[in-house]
Amino acid sequence: MIKVGIVGATGYTGSELVRLLYNHPEIDIRIITSESRKGARFSDVHPHFQGLADYELQPAHKILEENLDAVFLALPHGVSMSFVEKYEGSDFLVIDLSGDFRLSAPGVYESWYAKRHTFPKGFEQAAYGLPELHRDKIRKSRLVANPGCYPTSAILGLAPLVKANIIVPGQVVVDSKSGVTGAGVKATPTTHYSNVSDNFKAYGLKRHRHTIEIEEQLSGLSSNGAMQIQFTPHLLPVDRGILSTIYTQPREGVTENQLKDLYTSFYEGHPFVRLRKAPPALKDVRGSNFCDLFVTYDDRTNRIITVSVIDNLVKGAAGQAMQNMNLMFGLEETTGLTAAPLNP
Numbered sequence: 001m002i003k004v005g006i007v008g009a010t011g012y013t014g015s016e017l018v019r020l021l022y023n024h025p026e027i028d029i030r031i032i033t034s035e036s037r038k039g040a041r042f043s044d045v046h047p048h049f050q051g052l053a054d055y056e057l058q059p060a061h062k063i064l065e066e067n068l069d070a071v072f073l074a075l076p077h078g079v080s081m082s083f084v085e086k087y088e089g090s091d092f093l094v095i096d097l098s099g100d101f102r103l104s105a106p107g108v109y110e111s112w113y114a115k116r117h118t119f120p121k122g123f124e125q126a127a128y129g130l131p132e133l134h135r136d137k138i139r140k141s142r143l144v145a146n147p148g149c150y151p152t153s154a155i156l157g158l159a160p161l162v163k164a165n166i167i168v169p170g171q172v173v174v175d176s177k178s179g180v181t182g183a184g185v186k187a188t189p190t191t192h193y194s195n196v197s198d199n200f201k202a203y204g205l206k207r208h209r210h211t212i213e214i215e216e217q218l219s220g221l222s223s224n225g226a227m228q229i230q231f232t233p234h235l236l237p238v239d240r241g242i243l244s245t246i247y248t249q250p251r252e253g254v255t256e257n258q259l260k261d262l263y264t265s266f267y268e269g270h271p272f273v274r275l276r277k278a279p280p281a282l283k284d285v286r287g288s289n290f291c292d293l294f295v296t297y298d299d300r301t302n303r304i305i306t307v308s309v310i311d312n313l314v315k316g317a318a319g320q321a322m323q324n325m326n327l328m329f330g331l332e333e334t335t336g337l338t339a340a341p342l343n344p
Contacts, residue, residue, distance in 0.1 A: 001028040004070045011185040014074035016318035024336030033060045068092040078115045085119040101126035101145035112209045129324040149316030150210040153244040157308030160266035162221045171249040172229040179240040241282035246306040280309040287342035289319035
């Protein structure tokens with residue numbers, strides 16, 4: 001059995017990690033930590049785990065007292081980096097679900113996150129944890145930076161087009177909508193029920209921190225230089241899920257069949273990407289690690305339209321983290337992640 005610890009498991013992502021890891025046939029959860037709720041039971045914080053995951057929440061320093069094989073960091077941006085530094089040289093592997101090591105360099109991080117990075121060395125060590133692009137690197141890494149939820153949806157929707165060099169680089173629009181859990185468990189005026197219910201809003205225009213994450217990953221695929229996108233996120237009055245509608249302009253004429261063949265070829269052998277015959281909906285992937293994609297061509301406007309749907313807490317966070325862990329330990333990529341989506 002693979003012995004794992006989870007640091008910071010009282011939020012939505014941490015809760016989802018425990019749900020998935022609890023049902024993984026090769027996992028033994030040895031410790032769950034929380035500085036704010038230490039001493040309480042995990043099932044006191046998340047009552048739906050009563051009788052299933054009644055672990056006593058421990059202080060984070062106890063991680064180093066356990067003989068662990070892997071540690072998941074479900075911590076806020078700016079907090080994970082100190083733990084990654086502290087764990088450097090430890091025997092266990094680390095999967096970090098924050099944004100602290102997703103980007104290419106400390107200066108880029110500091111510019112987009114407006115925080116000083118205290119462990120620059122970690123950027124050299126981290127693999128970007130999107131298996132559909134970096135499966136081999138993830139397998140060899142001891143530190144994986146789990147992608148953001150919006151970037152997962154956007155990158156998977158765009159990767160075949162960018163790799164094939166068939167779109168105009170500066171004409172990419174990513175219009176994404178997310179459920180409220182993407183904003184985290186801490187209540188804010190933005191996520192207050194009366195402000196979310198029967199409402200819909202755009203936010204983070206022009207400079208959302210996920211923009212640069214998407215651009216860097218796509219630029220790594222491009223044979224035509226750096227990719228620039230127009231990314232606008234929106235807050236939906238639903239609890240979970242991301243739907244991205246992506247608009248691109250082809251360099252020259254394309255057909256619907258050419259696009260579908262391109263996506264089919266690109267994602268062959270990637271079990272969690274499903275190519276759909278009609279535009280997918282949020283409930284098609286709810287509670288699952290799937291990314292459902294639909295691509296079409298509008299010959300009237302000369303635009304390629306791609307729809308990408310994920311569950312932000314699973315493929316956008318905890319499920320992808322477990323998928324990465326499977327790769328790091330040489331397990332079948334789908335282990336523990338084959339449950340069908342919840343619909344309705």
